[in-house]
Amino acid sequence: MLDVSVIENPEAAATSLDPIRSRLLAELAAGPASATMLAARVGLPRQKVNYHLKALEKHGLVELAGERKKGNVTERLMRATAASYVISPMALAAVQPDPARFRDQLSARWLLAVAARLVRDVGTLITGADRARQRIATFALDGEVRFGSAADRAAFVDELTRGIAALVAKYHDEEAEGGRPHRIVVALHPTVKTPEAPAVTSGGADAAAVEPAVGRPTTPPEEAS
Known part of the structure; x- marks a missing residue:
C-alpha cells in the first residue's frame, strides 16, 4: 500500500468524493475487508457496498487483496491502494490555478495557485x-519560525531572498549538457493552528519546496526554476 496516491482523473476524483465511497476507502485503508464485513461497519446492504466497491476498483482506488471461502460462497477481500489520497488540479484541468496568469507575491491566492501547481507537477x-517503476529524487523542508515583529519578518524574507538568489546564481548552468531544470518554491504564511506542530522532513532533489509556515512576507522571495 502506498502512503499517498495521486488522483488525476476527474471521474476517479468524483468517485472518491462520494461520502459513502470515501468512508469505504477509510475502512479499507485500515486493512482488507469483504463487502459483508464492510456492510456491517457502515450500516448498508452488502449489495450496495458491492456496487460502491466496483466503482472504486474501476478507478484503481481499491484492489483485490485475496479471497476466502465462507461456506459455498467465495468472498473477495478488498484493500485500499493507498493510505491517503490527494486530488491533483489535473482533475479540473480546464479551471486549474495557473500562477502565470498573475504574479502578486503578497497575495495568498497567488500562493495557493503556486501550491496547486506544486501538487499537480509532483x-x-x-x-x-510509478508507471516506469522508478524513483524520483525530491527534497522538501517543512518548519516554523516565530517572528518578534513585522520588521523581523521583513528582514528574514529579504535575507532569504538574497540567499536563494545567490545559490541559484552559483549553481544554475543554462548550457549544462544533460542538465535538468528544477523548480524552487519558497512559501511563507501564518501557521494554521493544529494539535501537532509540523516536523522537519527531507528527501532527495527533483522537486524542492521550502515552506516555513509563518507570517506573510513584506518583501517576498523570488521563485526560480
Missing part, C-alpha cells in the same frame, strides 16, 4: 515514475 512526476 503528482505527475509520481504517476510517471
Whole structure:
C-alpha cells in the first residue's frame, strides 16, 4: 500500500468524493475487508457496498487483496491502494490555478495557485515514475519560525531572498549538457493552528519546496526554476 496516491482523473476524483465511497476507502485503508464485513461497519446492504466497491476498483482506488471461502460462497477481500489520497488540479484541468496568469507575491491566492501547481507537477512526476517503476529524487523542508515583529519578518524574507538568489546564481548552468531544470518554491504564511506542530522532513532533489509556515512576507522571495 502506498502512503499517498495521486488522483488525476476527474471521474476517479468524483468517485472518491462520494461520502459513502470515501468512508469505504477509510475502512479499507485500515486493512482488507469483504463487502459483508464492510456492510456491517457502515450500516448498508452488502449489495450496495458491492456496487460502491466496483466503482472504486474501476478507478484503481481499491484492489483485490485475496479471497476466502465462507461456506459455498467465495468472498473477495478488498484493500485500499493507498493510505491517503490527494486530488491533483489535473482533475479540473480546464479551471486549474495557473500562477502565470498573475504574479502578486503578497497575495495568498497567488500562493495557493503556486501550491496547486506544486501538487499537480509532483503528482505527475509520481504517476510517471510509478508507471516506469522508478524513483524520483525530491527534497522538501517543512518548519516554523516565530517572528518578534513585522520588521523581523521583513528582514528574514529579504535575507532569504538574497540567499536563494545567490545559490541559484552559483549553481544554475543554462548550457549544462544533460542538465535538468528544477523548480524552487519558497512559501511563507501564518501557521494554521493544529494539535501537532509540523516536523522537519527531507528527501532527495527533483522537486524542492521550502515552506516555513509563518507570517506573510513584506518583501517576498523570488521563485526560480
